[in-house]
Amino acid sequence: MISVDHLSKRYGAHPAVNDVSFTCGPGTVTGFLGPNGAGKSTTMRMICGLTAPTSGTATIDGRPYQRLANPGRRIGVLLDASAQHAGRTGREILTLAAMTQGLDRRRVDESLDRVGLNNTAAKRRVKAYSLGMRQRLGLAYALLGDPGILILDEPANGLDPEGIFWMRGLLRDFADRGGTVLLSSHLLREVEAVADRLVVIGGGRVVAQGDKDELLAASGTVVRALDMAGLDAVLTRAGLTAVTSADGSVVVQADAETIGRAAAQAALVLLELRPAGSGGLEQMFLTLTAGDSVKEAVR
Incomplete structure (x- = not known):
């Protein structure tokens, strides 16, 4: 469960996020929508403990992200596909993550296979990856610890139509097995195809939220x-x-x-x-x- 309660963030006089509240429950994909600059990424960063809120709270299963003992095994996060060490290979990045999380290293190959990165791609340095490959690697990283929650910011950027269709199926299957997904994307048709609930934000405020079909x-x-x-x-x-x-x-x-x-x-x-x-x-x-x-x- 993701719970955001009256979350706000100000930069000087500018309210980037203003009194935002919503929840994301198990078994659902929540589409988090809004124009550029609306506050989506800032909200996601606050949920993941990367940005300190001015006021309000964001919790994962009742706890702030910073208080999770081994967060990678509870929540998978993909906020920036380019935030990887460009000089390491895809397998090296996931191996280090597995060691950090105390996971069996066999999970590395399982995760690579799950996102469609073959052995050749796994041996390639990230600086040689296309944006679509970096997205797949970032998703492999998010899924590595077998978390029950995913927070994904524009995960389909750089993917071709086949890749977008694949990601839609992966996220739908994750939620159908009881997982919780918070998904931000500008690909509105894809969000409409996969989401159960919607949270629409504009100017830092929630302008609508609820069941997709009802909205x-x-x-x-x-x-x-x-x-x-x-x-x-x-x-x-x-x-x-x-x-x-x-x-x-x-x-x-x-x-x-x-x-x-x-x-x-x-x-x-x-x-x-x-x-x-x-x-x-x-x-x-x-x-x-x-x-x-x-x-x-x-x-």
């Missing part, structure tokens, strides 16, 4: 009008949040009746009014992280 079902209403400028004015007067889609329609965080009544009072002709759930996770993400959170990401 997608409540992701707003698609609206298109004959007079789109007039529709924008009506939505603004009503205080409704709207995001423009690629096809020119807008997604509004309100039910169809509320939007329809507002349009009727302004004598607007609507050409489309339907639930946005069919737009999937990508549309929900764009809607929830629009405005201040996006500004935060590029500030």
Whole structure:
């Protein structure tokens, strides 16, 4: 179990993470989503004891990461695939990790095989690895101690489509066997395919969290009008949040009746009014992280 309780981190006057709370339970994959600069990586670093929080707590099975006796055998972490000694071979890196964790060295070959790195790749120095190979090595490192929890930040970066499909199956199988996965990724379709729960963060705050299917079902209403400028004015007067889609329609965080009544009072002709759930996770993400959170990401 991962438990994050009112976690905050400030750098001077800048709130990188602001009062974030969520839990990740056994048997689930939790997708941790947000634009660049939203606070995802900082939150993950605080969970893993690499960054000290300004306030709040983050625990693994009820304990802070720093108080775990042998953390690699409880929780597997992949935050930066390039954070490996470039002059060592893949096998050397895992062998040193096995020695540190008190593991049988046979686990090294088992872990390499599990992530698809063959004997030739294992003998190669990490500086010669592609990004995809470094991701696989980082995942092998995370899995080495047979942990019950995985925290992965953008683990699919550099993987080809076949590799992404493989990783999706590996994480789904890990969770189905009772494991807990916290997964951050910009590949929204892959998160949608594997995640059970979602935590969406923007501007350092949680803007939505819960069961994936429930969140997608409540992701707003698609609206298109004959007079789109007039529709924008009506939505603004009503205080409704709207995001423009690629096809020119807008997604509004309100039910169809509320939007329809507002349009009727302004004598607007609507050409489309339907639930946005069919737009999937990508549309929900764009809607929830629009405005201040996006500004935060590029500030």
